[in-house]
Amino acid sequence: xxxxxLVFLYIILIFFSVxxxxxxxxxxxxxxxxxxxxxxSTFYQLYSNKLRVDLQSLPSDQVNFAANFDxxxxxxxxxxxxxxxxxxDITSTIPExxxxxxxxxxxxxxFLDNAYLKLSFKQFDLVAGKQQISLGTGYVWNPTxxxxxxxxxxxxxxxxxxxxxxxxxxxxxxxxxxxLYSPEDSWENSGKLIRIKGNIGHFDYSxxxxxxxxxxxxxxLFDYEKMNFAEAPEKRxxxxxxxxxxxxxxxxxxxxxxxxxxxxxxFYEIVVGGDxxxxxxxxxxxxxxxxxxxxxxxxxxxxxxxxxxxxxEQKTVTRDQxxxxxxxxxxxxxxxxxxxxxxxxxxxIALVPTLRHSFSNNVEIFAYINFNFGKEGTAYAQSxxxxxxxxxxxxx
Amino acid sequence: xxIVAYPLLFLLMLISLSLSQELSGEDIIQKVNExxxxxxxxxxxxxxxxxxxxxxxxxxxxxxxxxxxxxxLIRYMEPKRAKGQATLMLNNADDIWMYxxxxxxxxxxxxxxxxxxxxxxDFSYEDxxxxxxxxxxxxxxxxxxxxxxxxxxxxxxxTRKSESDLSYSRLIMWVIKENFVPIVIDYYDExxxxxxEKRLVQSNIEIIDDIPTAMKAIxxxxxxxxxxxxxxxxxRFNVQLDDAMFTERALKK
Numbered sequence: 337x338x339x340x341x342l343v344f345l346y347i348i349l350i351f352f353s354v355x356x357x358x359x360x361x362x363x364x365x366x367x368x369x370x371x372x373x374x375x376x377s378t379f380y381q382l383y384s385n386k387l388r389v390d391l392q393s394l395p396s397d398q399v400n401f402a403a404n405f406d407x408x409x410x411x412x413x414x415x416x417x418x419x420x421x422x423x424x425d426i427t428s429t430i431p432e433x434x435x436x437x438x439x440x441x442x443x444x445x446x447f448l449d450n451a452y453l454k455l456s457f458k459q460f461d462l463v464a465g466k467q468q469i470s471l472g473t474g475y476v477w478n479p480t481x482x483x484x485x486x487x488x489x490x491x492x493x494x495x496x497x498x499x500x501x502x503x504x505x506x507x508x509x510x511x512x513x514x515x516l517y518s519p520e521d522s523w524e525n526s527g528k529l530i531r532i533k534g535n536i537g538h539f540d541y542s543x544x545x546x547x548x549x550x551x552x553x554x555x556x557l558f559d560y561e562k563m564n565f566a567e568a569p570e571k572r573x574x575x576x577x578x579x580x581x582x583x584x585x586x587x588x589x590x591x592x593x594x595x596x597x598x599x600x601x602x603f604y605e606i607v608v609g610g611d612x613x614x615x616x617x618x619x620x621x622x623x624x625x626x627x628x629x630x631x632x633x634x635x636x637x638x639x640x641x642x643x644x645x646x647x648x649e650q651k652t653v654t655r656d657q658x659x660x661x662x663x664x665x666x667x668x669x670x671x672x673x674x675x676x677x678x679x680x681x682x683x684x685i686a687l688v689p690t691l692r693h694s695f696s697n698n699v700e701i702f703a704y705i706n707f708n709f710g711k712e713g714t715a716y717a718q719s720x721x722x723x724x725x726x727x728x729x730x731x732x
Numbered sequence: 733x734x735i736v737a738y739p740l741l742f743l744l745m746l747i748s749l750s751l752s753q754e755l756s757g758e759d760i761i762q763k764v765n766e767x768x769x770x771x772x773x774x775x776x777x778x779x780x781x782x783x784x785x786x787x788x789x790x791x792x793x794x795x796x797x798x799x800x801x802x803x804x805l806i807r808y809m810e811p812k813r814a815k816g817q818a819t820l821m822l823n824n825a826d827d828i829w830m831y832x833x834x835x836x837x838x839x840x841x842x843x844x845x846x847x848x849x850x851x852x853x854d855f856s857y858e859d860x861x862x863x864x865x866x867x868x869x870x871x872x873x874x875x876x877x878x879x880x881x882x883x884x885x886x887x888x889x890x891t892r893k894s895e896s897d898l899s900y901s902r903l904i905m906w907v908i909k910e911n912f913v914p915i916v917i918d919y920y921d922e923x924x925x926x927x928x929e930k931r932l933v934q935s936n937i938e939i940i941d942d943i944p945t946a947m948k949a950i951x952x953x954x955x956x957x958x959x960x961x962x963x964x965x966x967x968r969f970n971v972q973l974d975d976a977m978f979t980e981r982a983l984k985k
Contacts, residue, residue: 363815365812456985458976461981468837470836470838473840506976509978509979538826538827540980582842585844586844587841587842587844587845611844612842613844613848615899617847667783667785668852669783669789669852694789697789697810697812698811698812698813700813731813
């Protein structure tokens with residue numbers, strides 16, 4: 337609670353100290369969201385309210401300061417035990433006294449999401465602070481992005497900021513080089529990135545090399561000293577490439593990353609996708625994803641796989657997946673769609689009908705419901721229940 | 733003096749009349765294109781979308797253009813929902829990149845996206861960034877002159893060339909004789925050249941930097957029964973614009 341009061345005092349202090357200077361622009365949004373999930377004959381609800389306040393200042397052409405605070409409150413069922421969603425083969429192995437440890441709790445929070453200073457010169461851009469890092473050309477899955485993991489049910493939702501210093505150097509109008517240093521407790525543990533981007537004809541491409549320490553946890557071992565699951569960090573080096581462009585009238589993209597691991601087996605991820613808009617404005621997209629860190633046989637998915645997925649430590653539990661999305665505008669300000677996420681490896685599928693509507697210039701809603709149709713133990717098992725989300729957002 | 737001047741004036745009128753009659757469809761569209769596609773421009777425009785039900789959405793954006801409309805950058809200022817979003821169109825909108833400020837993500841769109849409605853409006857990306865399309869993608873034929881919107885106009889028909897991938901099979905354009913402003917343009921369906929899809933009506937012509945400029949344009953969508961009004965809030969022609977403005981780096985500014 338003290339943290340909340342302190343951060344609010346800080347926001348108020350900044351607000352009043354900069355208002356007089358007429359230099360800082362203040363904007364943002366308020367978002368209220370209702371989520372529901374029906375499983376094991378019970379309907380559970382979780383509500384959240386999020387206030388995002390953005391500050392931006394452009395004191396000169398070369399200097400840009402931007403930041404945003406998020407304040408989120410949760411209501412309803414704020415504690416969810418992951419074991420409730422897993423197959424009995426897995427849950428039956430967990431000792432009774434450990435069951436409560438697999439609870440994920442949504443707690444009210446206020447935090448500085450992004451805050452950075454950007455210096456722009458003809459020769460380079462330098463960005464220092466918590467910033468958005470967005471890598472790759474995939475829509476749902478980005479093999480070259482080790483910083484963010486998207487939710488396949490809601491893949492365009494904004495990602496958190498990451499601390500780092502980034503240097504972008506344009507090499508003519510077609511090429512650029514980027515360097516990122518994301519500091520941790522030592523140089524060895526810090527994230528380092530080099531990326532070269534270029535363009536040939538209607539294609540953009542990039543090559544990327546990243547080194548970082550990947551913080552895994554072993555969810556079968558509890559560290560009672562730290563009162564958390566045992567940490568299992570390891571060095572990860574990634575070499576990747578991505579391309580986006582057009583082929584035979586279709587939008588196409590591909591992304592590949594090979595991961596060299598310090599302790600565990602090396603693995604690779606690949607995404608290939610395409611999209612098209614018909615003359616009658618219907619938009620279709622298809623994306624294929626393989627991640628060899630994940631398993632091909634659903635009977636071998638274990639507790640670590642699931643917990644790492646729910647804790648956003650790894651992107652998926654199932655090796656080969658297909659994402660299909662179709663969207664059509666029903667009015668100028670509304671569109672409906674349906675996405676299907678199909679696990680080729682375990683033959684499970686999630687269907688997600690969506691609706692977007694803009695109520696006015698600055699008010700919009702987004703809703704989806706999801707149905708799973710897989711066997712027990714698969715990635716999209718019917719036993720995980722069905723759910724939905726309704727989100728309204730007003731911008732100011 | 734008067735005796736000499738009157739025959740001279742008469743002769744000039746005759747020459748002008750014969751010249752106007754001799755202008756072919758290609759000549760007219762060439763002059764229209766030269767006038768609307770200035771080497772560079774910067775403008776601030778207000779876009780108001782009105783749906784069938786009367787709902788309205790208003791956008792304010794800045795637009796930079798270079799190489800006679802072949803390169804375009806649009807950055808939204810209002811509403812707050814779209815603030816900071818930007819679209820870069822190069823090669824007459826054959827290459828489109830969109831930038832979303834909250835995720836700082838740039839997404840490249842393929843040419844099929846040219847047909848998408850810009851922010852739900854009745855203008856497609858193709859309508860906004862096609863540069864010299866009137867002369868590169870269409871063959872022009874002059875039809876019988878007509879009066880349109882109170883102006884004495886040339887009427888021309890533009891038929892899509894076989895190699896073009898534009899999404900209109902033909903256009904009918906009424907061009908004011910006095911200043912070569914295309915006051916009305918009818919856009920016909922990609923597959924059915926007899927099916928009128930949209931009509932653009934321009935008005936409020938002012939001389940800006942010696943160029944006759946329609947300060948207001950309304951696109952009527954006959955299929956959806958909606959309309960979108962574009963109003964120029966500020967415009968400057970032949971401004972100094974660096975090529976670096978039309979890059980992914982500038983898109984993210």
